[in-house]
């Protein structure tokens with residue numbers, strides 16, 4: 412078991428770096444998505460549409476990424492959160 416673990420160490424270090432990046436990217440995307448909804452509600456202004464609306468495919472991808480990010484945070488939140496685990 413230990414033998415297996417040590418041979419995996421290098422991969423896991425790289426994994427941590429990727430997890431951190433993934434966490435930051437998904438967090439930012441979720442926040443941007445939420446703020447976008449706030450702007451839609453407050454001022455009928457869709458920021459995502461204003462920025463990439465000229466490229467409907469890209470706009471759609473942004474919405475899908477925001478949704479996927481929220482699912483990712485939903486699934487990983489408990490493990491990372493210091494409030495929930497108390």
Ligand SMILES: [Zn+2]
Nearest residue numbers: 488492494495
């Ligand atoms: Zn929490």
